[in-house]
Amino acid sequence: MKGKKGTEEAESGRKGLGRVEMKRRSFLSLAAGSLALSASSRAWKVLPREAFAGEGAGGAAGEVRTVPTVCALCTNKCGVLARVKDGVVVKLDGNPHHPKSQGKLCARGQAALKVTYDPNRLKYPLIRTGARGSGAWRRASWEEALDYTAENLLKIKERYGPHSVLFSSTEGFQEHFFLDLAEAFGSPNTVRHPTQCLVANNVAFFHTYGTVPAPDVANSCLIIMAGANRAEAIITPDTIDLFKNLHHRNKFIYIDPRYTVTASKADIWVPVKAGTDLALVLAMIHVIIQEELYDKAFVAEHTHGFDELKEHIRTYTPEWAAGECEVPAAKIAEIARMFATAAPKCVFYFGRRSSFDQNQTQFRRAIAIVNALVGNWDREGGMVPPSSVRLGYTLVPPFPDVEAPRIDGMPESFPLNNTKDGVYSAVRQNVLKADPYPVKGWMVYKHNPVHGMPQMEKTQRMIDQMEFVAVIDILPSDTAWQADVILPEATYLEREDPVHTEKNLRPHISWRQQAIEPMFETKPNIWIMHELGKRLGLAEYFNYDIKKYIKNQTRRLPAEAKKDLKEKGVWVKPGYPKYGKHRARGRFRTPTGKIELYSTRFEKYGKDPLPVYRSLPEPPKGTYRLLVGRNAYFTHAALQNNRWLLALYPENTLWIHPEEAEKIGVRDGDMVHVKSPVGEGKLKAHVTEAIRKDCVYMDHGFGQKSKGLELAFERGVSDQTLIEDKAEDISGGVCYHETFLEVRPIG
Numbered sequence: 001m002k003g004k005k006g007t008e009e010a011e012s013g014r015k016g017l018g019r020v021e022m023k024r025r026s027f028l029s030l031a032a033g034s035l036a037l038s039a040s041s042r043a044w045k046v047l048p049r050e051a052f053a054g055e056g057a058g059g060a061a062g063e064v065r066t067v068p069t070v071c072a073l074c075t076n077k078c079g080v081l082a083r084v085k086d087g088v089v090v091k092l093d094g095n096p097h098h099p100k101s102q103g104k105l106c107a108r109g110q111a112a113l114k115v116t117y118d119p120n121r122l123k124y125p126l127i128r129t130g131a132r133g134s135g136a137w138r139r140a141s142w143e144e145a146l147d148y149t150a151e152n153l154l155k156i157k158e159r160y161g162p163h164s165v166l167f168s169s170t171e172g173f174q175e176h177f178f179l180d181l182a183e184a185f186g187s188p189n190t191v192r193h194p195t196q197c198l199v200a201n202n203v204a205f206f207h208t209y210g211t212v213p214a215p216d217v218a219n220s221c222l223i224i225m226a227g228a229n230r231a232e233a234i235i236t237p238d239t240i241d242l243f244k245n246l247h248h249r250n251k252f253i254y255i256d257p258r259y260t261v262t263a264s265k266a267d268i269w270v271p272v273k274a275g276t277d278l279a280l281v282l283a284m285i286h287v288i289i290q291e292e293l294y295d296k297a298f299v300a301e302h303t304h305g306f307d308e309l310k311e312h313i314r315t316y317t318p319e320w321a322a323g324e325c326e327v328p329a330a331k332i333a334e335i336a337r338m339f340a341t342a343a344p345k346c347v348f349y350f351g352r353r354s355s356f357d358q359n360q361t362q363f364r365r366a367i368a369i370v371n372a373l374v375g376n377w378d379r380e381g382g383m384v385p386p387s388s389v390r391l392g393y394t395l396v397p398p399f400p401d402v403e404a405p406r407i408d409g410m411p412e413s414f415p416l417n418n419t420k421d422g423v424y425s426a427v428r429q430n431v432l433k434a435d436p437y438p439v440k441g442w443m444v445y446k447h448n449p450v451h452g453m454p455q456m457e458k459t460q461r462m463i464d465q466m467e468f469v470a471v472i473d474i475l476p477s478d479t480a481w482q483a484d485v486i487l488p489e490a491t492y493l494e495r496e497d498p499v500h501t502e503k504n505l506r507p508h509i510s511w512r513q514q515a516i517e518p519m520f521e522t523k524p525n526i527w528i529m530h531e532l533g534k535r536l537g538l539a540e541y542f543n544y545d546i547k548k549y550i551k552n553q554t555r556r557l558p559a560e561a562k563k564d565l566k567e568k569g570v571w572v573k574p575g576y577p578k579y580g581k582h583r584a585r586g587r588f589r590t591p592t593g594k595i596e597l598y599s600t601r602f603e604k605y606g607k608d609p610l611p612v613y614r615s616l617p618e619p620p621k622g623t624y625r626l627l628v629g630r631n632a633y634f635t636h637a638a639l640q641n642n643r644w645l646l647a648l649y650p651e652n653t654l655w656i657h658p659e660e661a662e663k664i665g666v667r668d669g670d671m672v673h674v675k676s677p678v679g680e681g682k683l684k685a686h687v688t689e690a691i692r693k694d695c696v697y698m699d700h701g702f703g704q705k706s707k708g709l710e711l712a713f714e715r716g717v718s719d720q721t722l723i724e725d726k727a728e729d730i731s732g733g734v735c736y737h738e739t740f741l742e743v744r745p746i747g
């Protein structure tokens, strides 16, 4: 966070830069084009003095400029003030005007300096010269790399059709241009991160409420969080609002098989048995209905299917749930009563990475239902319909019609989802089977599917059968390492991005302004897409530049908004949060126009219209359910090469309960061998009472395979090599917690 610590980090960072500048000579020999790059090449290490030249970066010599911009180190898009001196970003601070981050930056946000100035970052376009994954590359000019990419894409288009190129990406301010390229190219096959992340939530809430509401964490008096580790898995402003207001909140109840940092801040920690939360919430609904604690007027006026729910819930008693969840029935009933009596200023928070197990969508449906019953909809401290600022757009010609079906069979295969986001597991499975057609080209933008999808060996096979893979990234990620061509994007501090509108309780727009010139030969994605577009005969779709694009976006904004955007980097729409407007209107965008306790769309598509609980298989004797998640210092698999963050947290470990550790003869800090049905690895044991006995836990994102990431390479173990490929059938969301692990001591 802000303050002294950040300054010390910046100091140590400068020392770090001094060290790598020493390697200047090897850069020069490389620049002469005389060397082939290899896995052990020093090219991954070099960060020359020239990279820091202040030329064109603005500001007089020695002067410190402040550039308002937006952090890109995770999904949160916090406001940043970049301090720039002589063309070098010397410090990052939180932007006090920004409603998401409220003047703060997390450790990762601060450490963005060590991304832009990472000696291992991608500097020039690279073309593969040896076998895939061997790390043999040669430096190419942009001209050559773009020609090479376009030629290969056209070859695949001609041989198999445009649908045989897959385009995958995750959210970012320049992702839109990539998705336009996919459509202009004529491929229906786009796939994004939701089925690896929050799809269960989206599907559950959207079909219950007709929208995905925003929990008013700042004003809520009672919050329940299940598997949402907000102290470590940071979501702004929720993380800040939760802890800022902890003292005047009546109760904070946290449900997790682990005693996380968030649990340590809770009034009640519920160490639920993993995979059974749905039983707990169904029992809460039972108590709230049986004891008539629900908001009768609201339920009568605004919901559909209460009678069916009442009947459905009869057998889901707290006593029944206690047997499933291993939480006392009295505790479940107590929580239900506390929740209902705190209404409407109460929130059962729905979390974000909801990709746990086979119950994931119905679990989130149950959360949607319990919120609806207590009538917290559109009330201060409750669940509020989000608002956004409307932006203008740049017109492009109509995209060509696509005749081929999608490779994942959507929309028919997952009719409740957003089709264009795709279903990752189905994409991978059908590509491997070439069903209904072969997919031979893969364009990847700001996405790391090799390390983002379970059962890594399957993603590897998917890549192996591709004729061409191109990756646009800032670092040699595990996916980039498998590419045929790497196109290096400039990091966020080196780019001007489109204006972003945030759908939120406090709607606002923010603008990522450029702090410094792009280093080396890196380029913003908009430029890469335009150049590829030209070479693919699709130039008409990219007939604008970033300035024109932003001008169109901001055309209708009031003058003060444009002024704030420029000067503060953010404009917050006045008059928010607003409560009660939607309530007064009363119509929900669902088939019945009501909050659907009983989902008519689920029914239409053959899914349980009311949440039915199904027990998960128990871990076979001698094994543990593997749980995975985050800590506060890393984003997925994206930051494990960051020197500052590694200084705070060097590797992932296996959390195991002391009684279990003793049984198998493992002490804290010992190396253990872990084995699942699909993979194995070695890592340190973290013996702790902060986890239940029936499960083990490790952080996601470690154990990277790319030798281009010198600090991250093989540090800890990759959960993706251990987790089996399983997905849930309603939303297609990955089931990350359905793998059982054997653990034994080494030596």
Ligand SMILES: Nc1nc2c(c(=O)[nH]1)N[C@H]1C(S)=C(S)[C@@H](COP(=O)(O)OP(=O)(O)OC[C@H]3O[C@@H](n4cnc5c(=O)[nH]c(N)nc54)[C@H](O)[C@@H]3O)O[C@H]1N2
Residues within 6 Å of the ligand: 072, 170, 193, 196, 197, 198, 353, 445, 446, 447, 448, 449, 451, 452, 453, 454, 472, 473, 474, 475, 477, 489, 490, 491, 492, 628, 629, 630, 635, 636, 637, 638, 700, 719, 720, 723, 736
């Ligand atoms: N086992 C397991 N798997 C998981 C999860 C888990 O908890 N456990 N979490 C899941 C979740 S919730 C999510 S959202 C997904 C995330 O999946 P991904 O989005 O694939 O994850 P990241 O590791 O963040 O990869 C982002 C990539 O973008 C690159 N990048 C960063 N900034 C830029 C930029 O400005 N431009 C370009 N071109 N590239 C950039 C990074 O270097 C990195 O290679 O992972 C999912 N996978």
Ligand SMILES: Nc1nc2c(c(=O)[nH]1)N[C@H]1C(S)=C(S)[C@@H](COP(=O)(O)OP(=O)(O)OC[C@H]3O[C@@H](n4cnc5c(=O)[nH]c(N)nc54)[C@H](O)[C@@H]3O)O[C@H]1N2
Residues within 6 Å of the ligand: 074, 075, 197, 198, 226, 227, 228, 229, 230, 232, 233, 234, 235, 255, 256, 257, 258, 260, 272, 273, 274, 275, 276, 277, 351, 352, 353, 354, 356, 627, 628, 629, 630, 631, 632, 633, 634, 635, 636, 697, 737
């Ligand atoms: N520092 C940091 N912050 C991030 C991110 C990051 O990578 N790093 N990523 C961002 C993104 S894209 C996302 S999606 C969010 C993810 O945010 P979260 O979903 O909150 O994060 P996770 O750590 O993946 O999982 C949360 C918790 O679920 C617990 N859990 C596991 N199984 C169960 C279960 O069956 N029941 C219950 N009740 N709990 C269970 C785990 O022990 C873990 O503590 O974080 C966002 N913020």
Ligand code: SF4
Residues within 6 Å of the ligand: 071, 072, 073, 074, 075, 076, 077, 078, 101, 104, 105, 106, 107, 108, 109, 110, 234, 236
């Ligand atoms: S939470 Fe941290 S990493 Fe994410 S956008 Fe905010 S400051 Fe950046």
Ligand SMILES: [Mo]
Residues within 6 Å of the ligand: 196, 197, 198, 352, 353
């Ligand atoms: Mo996510």
